[in-house]
Amino acid sequence: MIELLGVEEKTYTLNLGPQHPSTHGVLRVLLEMDGEFITQAEPVIGYGHRGHEHMAENRNYAQFLPNMGRVDYLHALAYNHCYCMAVEKLLGLEVPERAEFIRVITNELNRLASHLLWFGAYLLDLGAFTPIMYCFDDREHVLDILDRITGSRLTYCYYRFGGVPTDIDDEFVAGCRAFCQRLRSRWADYDDLVTKNVIFINRTRNVGLITREQCVKYGVTGPNLRGSGIAYDIRRSEPYSAYPLFDFEIPTGTRGDIFDRYMVRLAEMEQSLRIIEQACDKLPEGPIMAEKVPKRIKPAVGEVYQAVESARGEFGMYIVSQGDVNPYRIKLRTPSFANLSLFPELAVDTLVADLVAILGSVDVVIPEIDR
Amino acid sequence: MLKDNLKKALGPMNLEKVAEGEYAKTGYHLEVTAQPDQMVGVAQAMLEAGCFLESFTAVDLVESFDLVYHFANFDELCRTAVHVPLGKKKGMYTITQVYPGADWYEREVFDLFGIHFFNHPNLKRLLLPEDADFHPLLKDFKADQGND
Numbered sequence: 001m002i003e004l005l006g007v008e009e010k011t012y013t014l015n016l017g018p019q020h021p022s023t024h025g026v027l028r029v030l031l032e033m034d035g036e037f038i039t040q041a042e043p044v045i046g047y048g049h050r051g052h053e054h055m056a057e058n059r060n061y062a063q064f065l066p067n068m069g070r071v072d073y074l075h076a077l078a079y080n081h082c083y084c085m086a087v088e089k090l091l092g093l094e095v096p097e098r099a100e101f102i103r104v105i106t107n108e109l110n111r112l113a114s115h116l117l118w119f120g121a122y123l124l125d126l127g128a129f130t131p132i133m134y135c136f137d138d139r140e141h142v143l144d145i146l147d148r149i150t151g152s153r154l155t156y157c158y159y160r161f162g163g164v165p166t167d168i169d170d171e172f173v174a175g176c177r178a179f180c181q182r183l184r185s186r187w188a189d190y191d192d193l194v195t196k197n198v199i200f201i202n203r204t205r206n207v208g209l210i211t212r213e214q215c216v217k218y219g220v221t222g223p224n225l226r227g228s229g230i231a232y233d234i235r236r237s238e239p240y241s242a243y244p245l246f247d248f249e250i251p252t253g254t255r256g257d258i259f260d261r262y263m264v265r266l267a268e269m270e271q272s273l274r275i276i277e278q279a280c281d282k283l284p285e286g287p288i289m290a291e292k293v294p295k296r297i298k299p300a301v302g303e304v305y306q307a308v309e310s311a312r313g314e315f316g317m318y319i320v321s322q323g324d325v326n327p328y329r330i331k332l333r334t335p336s337f338a339n340l341s342l343f344p345e346l347a348v349d350t351l352v353a354d355l356v357a358i359l360g361s362v363d364v365v366i367p368e369i370d371r
Numbered sequence: 372m373l374k375d376n377l378k379k380a381l382g383p384m385n386l387e388k389v390a391e392g393e394y395a396k397t398g399y400h401l402e403v404t405a406q407p408d409q410m411v412g413v414a415q416a417m418l419e420a421g422c423f424l425e426s427f428t429a430v431d432l433v434e435s436f437d438l439v440y441h442f443a444n445f446d447e448l449c450r451t452a453v454h455v456p457l458g459k460k461k462g463m464y465t466i467t468q469v470y471p472g473a474d475w476y477e478r479e480v481f482d483l484f485g486i487h488f489f490n491h492p493n494l495k496r497l498l499l500p501e502d503a504d505f506h507p508l509l510k511d512f513k514a515d516q517g518n519d
Contacts, residue, residue, distance in 0.1 A: 046498035053483075054507050061461065216392060218472035219423045225445070232445040248429070305398040305441060305450065307425075320430055320440065329508075333426035335440070341475045 011039055014352070017315065018047050024121060025366025028180055031352070031360075038355060043340055043349035046371035048243060054259075055331035061087055061161070061297040063328070065251050069155040071332060072368035074114040078310035081123045082160045085240060086306035086317045087270040090299035091102075099163035100242040105176060106146060106158060106282045107241075108272040109279050112183070114311035115141040115265050115272075123264075124204055125360040131194055134153050138183055145175045155256070161297060162290030173280050180273045204258035208322045208358035211256060218345075219338040221314025223264045228256035234309035258361040265363075267320045310362055312336050332371055336364040373420065373449040384409060392452065401451040407463055410440075410455055414466040417442045422451065424466075427476035429484045431510045435459060436486060440466075440482055445487040448492075463489040483508040 005083040026047035032040035052071060058063050066082045069076040082105055088095060119238035120132030143153045149172055150158040156165060170262030194200055210220065210228045224231055233249040235243045249268030253260025299321040307316040320329040339362050345356050374391075378401070381389050386409060393400030405413050417424075438455040440504040457463055465488040466473045477488045478497040485506035488494055498501060505512060 027438045046496075046500075049498040051507060056510075057508075064485075089398070147390070208439045216418070216421065217470055219425060219470075230445050237445075238448050305426075305452065307398070307443075316426055316441070318426060318428060318441070321390060329428075331426060331428040337475065339473060341472055345471075 016136065016355070018044075019209045022052050023363065024360075027364070027369075029355075031347075031355070036345050036351050036353070038352060041344045041355075043343055045340070045366070045369050048367045048370065050367075052332060052371045053330055054328050055075050055332075058326065060325045061299075061327060064330070065160075066155075066157045069157045070154075070367070071334065071371060072312070072315070072336075072365050073154055073308060074365055075110055075311040076118060076154070077103075077110040077158060078308050078315055080156060080159040081107055081241065082306050082308040082315055082317050084161055085305050085308070086301065086319050087297065087299070088305050089160050089306060090319065090321055091294065091297065093162050093290050093293065095163055096166075096287045097162055097284050097300070099290075100319065101279050101283050102164050102168055102288065103158075103159060104242045105168075105276055106149065106245075107281075109142050109176070109179075110156070111144055112269055112272050113139050113146075115269050115300075116142070118265065118311075119190075119194075122363075123200075125356050126200065128194070128197075128200070132362060134186070134193065138186060141179050141182065142229070145172065148172065148175075148192065152172075153155050159292075160289070162293040163288045165289075167288050173283065175252060176276055176280055179318060180277050182268045183269070187266075201259065203354075203357055204262060204361070207350070208258045208259050208361055209256050210342070210346065214342055215347060217341055218340055218342040220312070220313070220336065222309070222335050222363075223261050223268065223314045224313065224339055226251065227253040227261035227264045234307050234314055238307060240306075240308060242279070243275075245282070246275045248275050250304065253255045258357060261361050279287055297321065298323065307333075310335055312365060313339060314369070335363075336366075337369045340364050340369055372401075373444055373447045376427070377401055377416070377420055377422075377449070377451060380420060381413065384412055384416070386413070387430045392450075394450075397452075398450060399452045403453045405453055405455050407455055407456045407457055407461070410438075410453070411450065411466055411469065412448065413439075414455055414469040416418055418469050420444070420478070421446065422449075424472055424476070425474060427478045429457075429486060429508075431484060432507060433510050436484065438463060438480075438486075462489050464489055465491040467475060467491060482506070485509065 004222040011034045014031040014033050018026045028044040030042045068079040109163035120135040123131040147153050150156050167261040216223050229252050231252050233250045248271045251264050301323045303320045305318045318331040386405050388404035392402040422442040424446045425443045427440050430437040436457040440453040442451040482496045
C-alpha cells in the first residue's frame with residue numbers, strides 16, 4: 001500500500017525521557033518506531049551516576065554505611081542489611097538473635113512501603129489516579145513506624161556492624177501488629193479497585209511476557225522472575241539473617257506477563273505481613289549488639305560476596321579487602337540494572353502505548369541502576 | 372549436585388584452578404581461575420548448566436586487572452566465582468554472545484576501567500557522559516582529575 005503511494009517505508013526515532021513522569025527518575029529511552037510499533041529500544045542510563053563505588057574506596061567501612069541508604073531509596077534497609085552482613089562476614093562477627101529479628105521486621109516493613117509505592121505509581125502510569133491515594137495512606141503508616149525507630153523516613157541508615165543501634169519497644173511491636181491488621185483489611189479494597197478492573201486486566205494480560213530463558217540470559221531476579229514461575233527468592237534459596245525461622249510462601253505466576261508480576265507483588269505483601277507478625281510473636285529478649293565489635297574496622301585480606309532479596313530482586317555486594325581501613329573495591333550488583341537490560345527485548349514489536357505499561361511493570365529504581 | 376556437574380564440565384578445559392570455595396567465609400561454592408581466552412568456553416559451560424550471570428566486575432590491582440564473574444543458579448544454591456587475571460593495556464573477550472545480559476556489565480567495566488572488549492556489539496560508555504576522558508575506578512584516578 002505504502003509503495004503504491006510512492007512513499008518509502010521509513011522508521012523514525014522517538015525520544016522518551018530523560019525527564020518523563022513514567023520513567024520514575026532520570027531514564028532516557030531511544031525508540032526506533034515503525035508507525036506505532038517499536039522496532040528498537042535503547043535505554044540510556046547514567047544520568048544519576050554518583051560514583052558510589054568510587055566513594056567506597058575513599059572512605060572507611062563505617063563512613064560508607066550511609067551511602068547504602070541512597071542507592072535504592074525505596075528499599076534502603078535491604079541495602080543496609082547486605083552491607084552489614086558482608087562486613088560481619090569479613091570480620092567474623094556473630095549478630096545477636098534479637099538484632100536479627102529487628103532487622104527482619106524493619107526490612108519487611110520497608111519492603112511493604114516499596115511495594116505499596118510501586119502499586120500506586122504503576123497504576124498512575126496506566127492512568128488510574130485513585131489507587132495512589134489509597135496506598136500512600138497505607139504507606140504513611142509504615143513510614144511513621146520506621147521513622148520512630150530509625151529516625152528517618154526514607155534514606156535509612158539503621159543497621160550497624162554487629163547489630164542495630166536502638167532497641168524496639170512494646171509500642172513499636174503494637175504499631176506493627178495494628179498496621180498488619182489494617183493493611184490486611186485493605187486487600188479487598190485493592191482487589192475491587194484494581195485487580196478486578198477489566199481495563200487493568202486488558203492492559204496487562206499477555207503483555208510484556210518474560211520467559212525463563214530470558215531470565216537466565218539476563219540475570220533477571222525478584223518479582224519479575226517469580227512472575228515467570230521460577231520460585232527464586234534469596235530469603236529462601238540462600239537463607240540469611242533470621243528468615244529460616246519463619247513460615248512464608250514464595251508466590252509465583254504462570255504466564256510471566258504484567259498481570260502475573262502484579263499479582264506476585266500483591267501476594268508478596270501478604271507474606272511480608274506474615275513474617276512481621278511471626279517475628280513480633282517470637283521476638284527474643286537479649287542484647288541488640290554483638291559484644292566484641294572492633295572500634296576500628298580493619299578486616300583481613302580477603303573477599304566476600306553477599307546477596308539479599310530486595311523489593312526488586314537480588315542485591316549483591318562484592319567486597320575486596322586488602323587489610324586496610326578502606327575497602328579496596330566494592331561492587332554493587334543491583335537488581336534493576338539486570339532487569340532493565342532485558343527491556344530492549346521486551347519492547348520490540350510492542351505498541352508505544354504498551355511501552356510505559358511494560359517499563360513500569362519491571363519496577364525500576366533509577367538511582368539504583370546508575371549508582 | 373550442580374557443583375559436581377560444573378566441576379565435571381570445567382575439568383577438561385585445563386583451567387588454572389577449579390576448587391571448592393569456603394562458603395561461610397566468601398559466599399562461594401566454587402572458585403575458578405581462567406585465562407582470558409578460556410572465558411567464553413567457561414561461560415558456555417555455565418549457561419549449559421542453567422546458571423545465570425549474577426555480576427561481573429573488575430578490580431584494579433595496579434600492575435594488572437582481576438576480572439571477576441559471579442554465576443548463580445535459580446534452582447540450586449551454587450555460586451561460582453570466576454577470576455580472570457588480565458594484564459594492563461590488554462583487551463578481553465566478550466561473552467555477550469553467550470549471555471546477552473553481559474552487554475551492560477562489560478560496557479560498565481569499559482566505562483569505569485577502560486578495559487576493551489573484543490567483538491562487543493555496542494562498546495560505548497554506560498554511566499559516564501560520552502565525552503568523559505577518564506576511568507574513575509582506576510587506582511591512579513583522583514576525584515579532582517575529572518573535567519568538571
